[in-house]
Amino acid sequence: MSVLHGIRQALGRLDAAAGLGAVVARDDPAALRAAAELDAQGPGGSAVWGLPVTVKDWIDVAGLPCLGASADWVGRIPDQDATVVARLRAAGAIVVAKTHPGPVHPVHGECRHPADASRSPGGSSSGEAALLGAGATRVGIGSDSGGSIRLPAAWCGVAGLRPSSGLVPLTGHFPPVGPRADGRTVIGPLASRVADLGRVLAVIAGPDGADGGCVPVPLRHPDRVQARRLRIAVVGGEGTWRPAASTLAAVGRAGAALARRGALLLGEVLPAHLEESLDITQRYWNRRRLTGAQADRQLADWDRLATRFAQVAADLDVVIGPVVRDIAPVRRRLTGADYIFTLPWSLTGWPAVSVPAGPDPATGLPLAVQVAAPRFHDHVALAVAGWIESDLAPGTPCPRCCRTGRIASEIRRPPASRGFGEEP
Numbered sequence: 314m315s316v317l318h319g320i321r322q323a324l325g326r327l328d329a330a331a332g333l334g335a336v337v338a339r340d341d342p343a344a345l346r347a348a349a350e351l352d353a354q355g356p357g358g359s360a361v362w363g364l365p366v367t368v369k370d371w372i373d374v375a376g377l378p379c380l381g382a383s384a385d386w387v388g389r390i391p392d393q394d395a396t397v398v399a400r401l402r403a404a405g406a407i408v409v410a411k412t413h414p415g416p417v418h419p420v421h422g423e424c425r426h427p428a429d430a431s432r433s434p435g436g437s438s439s440g441e442a443a444l445l446g447a448g449a450t451r452v453g454i455g456s457d458s459g460g461s462i463r464l465p466a467a468w469c470g471v472a473g474l475r476p477s478s479g480l481v482p483l484t485g486h487f488p489p490v491g492p493r494a495d496g497r498t499v500i501g502p503l504a505s506r507v508a509d510l511g512r513v514l515a516v517i518a519g520p521d522g523a524d525g526g527c528v529p530v531p532l533r534h535p536d537r538v539q540a541r542r543l544r545i546a547v548v549g550g551e552g553t554w555r556p557a558a559s560t561l562a563a564v565g566r567a568g569a570a571l572a573r574r575g576a577l578l579l580g581e582v583l584p585a586h587l588e589e590s591l592d593i594t595q596r597y598w599n600r601r602r603l604t605g606a607q608a609d610r611q612l613a614d615w616d617r618l619a620t621r622f623a624q625v626a627a628d629l630d631v632v633i634g635p636v637v638r639d640i641a642p643v644r645r646r647l648t649g650a651d652y653i654f655t656l657p658w659s660l661t662g663w664p665a666v667s668v669p670a671g672p673d674p675a676t677g678l679p680l681a682v683q684v685a686a687p688r689f690h691d692h693v694a695l696a697v698a699g700w701i702e703s704d705l706a707p708g709t710p711c712p713r714c715c716r717t718g719r720i721a722s723e724i725r726r727p728p729a730s731r732g733f734g735e736e737p
Contacts, residue, residue: 316363316407320348323365323409323450330449335440337370337421338377338411347407360512362405367453369438370414370421372500373485374398377411381487382437384419395485396524397454397500397517404516412440412453416647427469427714428678432641435465435651441503442469446679448715451505452513456486458498460636460655463667463683466503468641470669470679470711472698473503474510475655477688478662481517482524496526497659505710507668507699511535514691530689538696541575545697546582546626548634548683554587554653557639563670563680563705567633570704571697582625582632590656593618595649615660622661631697632685636667640678654683664691666698669706677713 324341344365351363368374371381373391375398380386398408413424415437424439426432427446434443438455441462445453446469455462457475466473481500483490490498502513511534520527547568550556556564568578596611626632635654649656658665665685673680682701686694702709 315348316351317345317348319363320344320365320407320409326449327410327444330444330447333425333427333440333443333447333449334422335413335424335443336367336410337413337440339409340377343376344407344409347402351405351407357405359404359516361401361452361516364406364452365409365450366401366406367410367412367441367444367450368398368408369441369453369455370411371437371456371487372398372454373487374408374411377408379411379487380414380418380420382414382418386487387420389487391485391487393485395500396482396521398485400517401454401513406516412438412444415439416644426641428711429641431643432678433468433644433647435468435637435641436647437461437465438473438503439465442466442471442473445469445471445503445505446710446714448505448710452509453503454500454513454517455503456498456500457659459649459659460652462501462503463636463655463665464652466667467636467681467683468679470681470709470714471503471505472507472510472669472702472709473667474501474514474691474695475499475658475665476501476514476518477530477664477691479526479528480530480664480689480691481514482519482521482527484521484523496662507666507695507702510666511692511695514695528689533692535692535696535699538693540571540697540700543571543576543630543693543697544579544628545571545576545631545633546579546629548632548654549581550587550635550638550654554638556635556654559673559675559680560635560637560639564634564682566705567670567682567701570701571633574700576631579629582629587653587657589618590660591649591653593660619661622657626687630686630690631693633697633701634683636681636683640673640676640680658683658685662688664688664694666694668698668701669709669711670701671706672711672713677711679711679714
């Protein structure tokens, strides 16, 4: 099949999924021209050659609007691609759309869950997860500070990777971020399958000379990881933060599947630090109200918590646990508490994958498991996530989300929301 034919099909799938409200900008003629140029060049050797890609509207794509989370930037059209976009294009990928950067946006309106318009798709890489969950796309690029890739991936039944901090350049993220501004924020892929996360990461990772926080670390391949004797701990949760029974059961099934492959399960870790990580992050979000000395103390608290996490996990290869406490909720404003299981890995800079873990028995909505590994061990997290996907959810994306193969264009538009809130 020609690249041009494939891109025409991809654009048709976006048309069919318009009811999700997940796409905020397109340039179909430019995408078709790029496809024709690739066909004229002949087959390329890249794993993403001819692949249609969507990009969250916090990441610059030359010639397409990029508003970020605010209505203040209506009319902003960057003339340069973000580094990750430029690298994907250079490898033969074709950008087909910009996607909704949150469940609700003051300009773009609402983004809807692919299975149930009354429920939240999560955020803030909402459009990416919704399109993937509906079966409309295969790969997208999002960003994650406290869980903004992982949470929507979990609720929409797709795979999402928060790469190690410093692995993927943030150049071209809007608004600009970096290690001095927010060391939690990363750019990373979402995909219908875990294997595609690794393929995209191999293209976008590595220093670009502009982002001083990006580290030259060689990527290792997930296929080289062996399950035998991997040391795996589990995050369960307790008290206020105890996950739903179906979520805990999914984590238990994931652990049992890994044990059958030869991994060593070491018990539970880290629940005592969950609330502290949320408190530190909430204070960080309010940093504009802090004096210089207060901000310094807050960042020192962050460093101390990250050090304690690292000490607890020093003798581990992998930590598995919930991404979020329960299935996608009925639409509401998201709060920091929704990110209680994703925040710790943002604070430590560890890579973490949200991997589908089958349907919730009561509703058919997606369940997910989170897989985290020490910083720059992205290949280990991806390998373990791939095993869990193979054993627990070989048929992803979720059949209810993609309506057993049909794009969810039949979803009725719910009433417009009156509120707008930022998510981490």
